Structures are given as C-alpha cells and as structure tokens.
Amino acid sequence: MFESRSAVFTGFGLISRRPLCYRRRYRAMKIVDTSITLDELKAMAGDRFGDLVKAVVDVATGVMAIDGELHADEEALLLEQGSRQTDLWGINIYPELADKDRIEFDSIINIRPSQGNRSRGVDDPAIKEKIFQIVARWVKE
Numbered sequence: 001m002f003e004s005r006s007a008v009f010t011g012f013g014l015i016s017r018r019p020l021c022y023r024r025r026y027r028a029m030k031i032v033d034t035s036i037t038l039d040e041l042k043a044m045a046g047d048r049f050g051d052l053v054k055a056v057v058d059v060a061t062g063v064m065a066i067d068g069e070l071h072a073d074e075e076a077l078l079l080e081q082g083s084r085q086t087d088l089w090g091i092n093i094y095p096e097l098a099d100k101d102r103i104e105f106d107s108i109i110n111i112r113p114s115q116g117n118r119s120r121g122v123d124d125p126a127i128k129e130k131i132f133q134i135v136a137r138w139v140k141e
Helices: 038-048 069-079 125-138
Strands: 008-011 014-015 030-032 053-058 064-066 088-093
Touching: 038 053, 053 069, 053 125, 064 069, 064 125, 069 088, 088 125
Parallel strands: none
Antiparallel strands: 008 014, 030 064, 053 064, 053 088
16 A cells, blocks of 8 residues: 555555645636626636636527536536537637627637637627527626
8 A cells, every 4th residue: 555645645545635625715606597697707706817717608598608617517517418419519708808809719620620620719690699699688787
C-alpha cells in the first residue's frame, strides 16, 4: 500500500482523500426561460470565471442554460430536456459589457462541419442574430 497526503493506493485502485466537491461554493446550472438580471449574471461570473458566464442557447426553443463549468455540461443539460444538438450554440456572456458586445461566440461545441460551421464561433449571421435576440429577451438591466 502506497500512501500520500492526497491519496492512498491499495493495489486495487486509488482512493482519494480530497472531498468530491472542491469549489468554495457549488451551484447547479440553470435553465433560463424567464428573465435574469445583469446583477445575477455578475454574481455568477464572480463565483466562477471572474468576468464571464458560459451559456448554451437553444435557437429553436429560445431557452438558455447558464453557469456551467463547460459549455458541454450545459449542452448535455439541454439535451436531457429535449433540445436537439443542431439547435444548441455555445456563447460567453460578459455582464459588464453593453448589448451585443456582451456576447462572445466561442465554444468548442460550435465546431460542426456537418452544419457548415467549421470554427468555434457561429458562422451563420442568421443564427447569430437569433442568439442576440434570445439573450436580449432574457437578460435584463
């Protein structure tokens, strides 16, 4: 048996001594289908990444999943709720910025050559505009 400060190796596997939840605070992701304030987004940003909140937008239903550690986590949450992957797009929301500057189109889940999207951004201007409209509908001053 090998033992260190953070784990014990018994020969059958590693047993961690660290708690499963290592963050100061754990908060579940949220599906946004009613309005959310900028102050709420600022608090979420401060707790996780500092200046941004990750979000995945469903352009078919008009809902968003927010406050996940990864866009893929938020995507999985929306898929469990019945969304189709072809309608889901990852963005970052910067609550300190204004209007369209607030949204950054950058996520690995956006790389979809089968849909003609070969970048981490959103290449289709019509989809981008839908995302802007959905975020504007739910995020309030």
